[in-house]
Amino acid sequence: MTNADVAALFASLADLLEYRGENAFRVRAYRNAARIVESLVEPLATIRADPSRSLEDLEGIGADLAAKIGTILDTGRLPALDEAAAGVPAGVFAMLRVPGLGPKKVRALVEGLGLETLDDLAAACREGRVRGVKGFGEKTEAAILKSLAFVREHADERRLWEEADALVAGLLEWMRRCPAVERVEGAGSWRRGRETVGDLDLVAIADDAAAVMEHFRRWEHAGEVLLSGGTKTSLRGPGGTQVDLRVVAAPAFGAAWQYFTGSKEHNVQLRSRARDLGWTLNEYGLRRLESADLEPPEATTEEAIYRALGLDWIPPELREGRGEVRLAAEGRLPRLVEAADMRGDLHMHTTDTDGEDTLADMVAAAIRRGLEYVAITDHGQRVTMARGLDETRLRRQWERIDALNAALAADGPAPIVVLKGIEVDMLERGGLDLPDALLAEADWVVASLHYGQSQPRERITARIVEAVEHPAVNVIGHPTGRLINRRPAYDVDIEAVIAAAARTGTFLEINANPHRLDLDDHLAAAACRAGVRVVISTDAHSVRGLEVMRCGVLQARRAGLAAADVVNTLPWERFRDVALGRTSPSDAERRPG
Ligand SMILES: [Zn+2]
Ligand SMILES: [Zn+2]
Known part of the structure; x- marks a missing residue:
């Protein structure tokens, strides 16, 4: 059982308890358990196997949870889940996984319409029966049908x-x-x-x-x-x-590693180049065809295989048959951005809203990671679920950031610059959830869309373009809102967003959270081609969350991005001048004149 498997059992239990209308406190506890387990880097089994350690030492895991995790690791089952599942129709589990259908809604549908399977649900939507259930309308009915199609597509989940x-x-x-x-x-x-x-x-x-x-x-x-x-x-x-x-055997390794790395399309293109030279290429290596007179060179490494075909070695992230073979033939492959190039992290949360670690802890962890600057971007007030910040609380946080920056610079040069930021929400009716005058004072503003995600394409696009054009907004957070395997992107004219970003110099985020990776590789490449620069940020909600930067970098590499395409690879002084477009207040006094 991996951590993700364990987390999935706790999440199912929380859903099922909520479905049954049980104590909200218990539901919350299991949801938290799922989140904690999911964010652990080290496998639970490893910690448990170590006699000098205990699962209970992990933050947020008490004796009861530790015992349950032990049972799961031993037996692969969570007895409380089996208990809660008793008497619940099997189809309920499938329905709980439909995006936009929470446990309460599923219960209303199951009880109101006597549904048992996903097919029942689809039929009820098509026949217009769902809108007859209290709390559901025509729009919800249409949205459920759309989500059902998405769930079917991802049934074979990777x-x-x-x-x-x-x-x-x-x-x-x-x-x-x-x-x-x-x-x-x-x-x-x-x-x-x-x-x-x-x-x-x-x-x-x-x-x-x-x-x-x-x-x-x-x-x-x-x-x-x-x-x-x-x-x-x-x-x-x-x-x-x-x-x-x-x-x-050792001499065949290069060919085998290349072949089994793929992709299929990339390998088809390599084979066709080999054929043009009178050779064949497969997992065993390069061979001469009967008709050819030129023997291929011995090629025991990947580099040698590519070289024999007249190509520069192609990084695996680019091997998708999207034009990389031509670039390699012309010696024009980009030098892809690397994790070590990242100098700043510009999207993260603290305990002031829905983060698990304090401002001070997040900054200390960022220093340990060798970052030169970070932006603290807690949620704005619209995100009531996360106790989003209003003007008063945001100003109080900024005072603490000023004090922290001063303390960091007390004995010599500060190891890191902490930017006063905010993740503002694009409101359903348009506009942002904090006053313009306040945002003008922020060092760094991420604008995100968390609510009204099922609005029609023109509305969503207009909301995002408006944020792109807002003078205080630096970057659009997770620009399409997709959650991998869970929720499709909202309906947005992303071309229009990219064009607006190119026009205004607003950045677009590659959110490095492995569930998001948003922009994805295709869109990040499109943004880059349009002259937009991207920011790779973790959107960390804990110290551990800072580790996912590498996932965002990987996505940028798949998009063919070089360090120069990514704003937060700039060293602090350059970042300040180029990206902030102004000197931050803390630097103003150091500047002559
Ligand atoms: Zn967000
Ligand atoms: Zn966020």
Whole structure:
């Protein structure tokens, strides 16, 4: 069981208790448990296996929760969930996963219309019966139908990249402990950094393939063995994920790693280049065709394979057949942005709204991560659920930031600059949720759309373009609102948003949260082509949340972005002059004149 699997059980329990109308406090407790577990970086099983540690040492996990987690790790089941599920129609679980349908709404539908399955629900929508239930209208009915289509499309759900990455990291560590393994690497869509990953692929070098396969089958998460041959073993890992391991001899490694990294489309293009030279290319390497007179060079590494085909080595994130082969042939591949290029993080929350860690803790963690500047961007007042800040509370937070900056600069140069920011909400009727005069005083303003997401395309687009054009707004947060595998983007004319951003110099965010990755790779590339610069930010709600920066960077790499395309790769002084477009108040006094 991975942390994500455990979190999913707690989330289901919370949904089910709420569906049954049970105590709101219990519901909240399990929802929190799911969130805490999901945000842990270290596997729960590892912590539990360590005799010197206890699950109860983890923040927010008490004795009761620790015991439940123990049961889940041992048995794969949560008895309280089985209990709560008794007598609930199976279709309810499926309905709870329809975006926009919370437990209360599902209950009203099930009780009001006697629904049992998703098909029942779809039929009820089409026949106009849903609008007859109290609290539902024609619009909701249409929205549910749309969501149902989305759920069907994502029925064959892939794992988020970050979850897959945790699995791959653990598996590589395990495989590297096998003495017969000379080298082992991950391949497939994980290596290409896709936002979701289906199967996991590993490629190893070894002379004794049988010993490697044997070691693989003894992996702690190994389930059913699907296929076990001389050079390939496939088995089921956690959550049913298929894991394929191939073992090759050292000279074939480059070709195998390249081949199993894909993508299919990229490999088709490479094979066609090989054919033009009179060769074939497959997972075993380059071979001469009968008709050709030129023998291919020996190519045992990926670099050598690409070189033999007259190409620069192509970073895996670009291998999607979107023009990268041509760029590599012309020696024009971009030098992609790297995690080490990031100098600032410009979207994060604290305990002043819905964050889990204090302002001081977030800043201390950012210093430890080596950042030169951060913006504190708690929610504005519209987000009542998160106790969003009104003018008075925001000004109080800014006073604390002034004091913190002063304290940081007390003995010599400050290790970090803390910007006074805010994540304002684009209101349903238009406009922002805090006064313009206040926003004009902020160092950094993120504008986001959290409410009224089902408004028609023109309304949503107008709200966002209005925010792009607002003089105080620096960046649009998670510009399309999509949640991977959970909720589609809202209906927005993103081209119009990009055009407005290019016109006004407003930045667009790549939100690095692995559930969001918004802008996605295609849109980030489109924004960049239009001359818009992006900001990669974590939207961290805890110290741990700062770690997802690498997920955002990966997405930017898939978009083909260089460091220069990303504003917060600039060192502080340049960032201040270029991105803030003015000197921040704290610097004004240091400037001559
Ligand atoms: Zn937000
Ligand atoms: Zn946020």
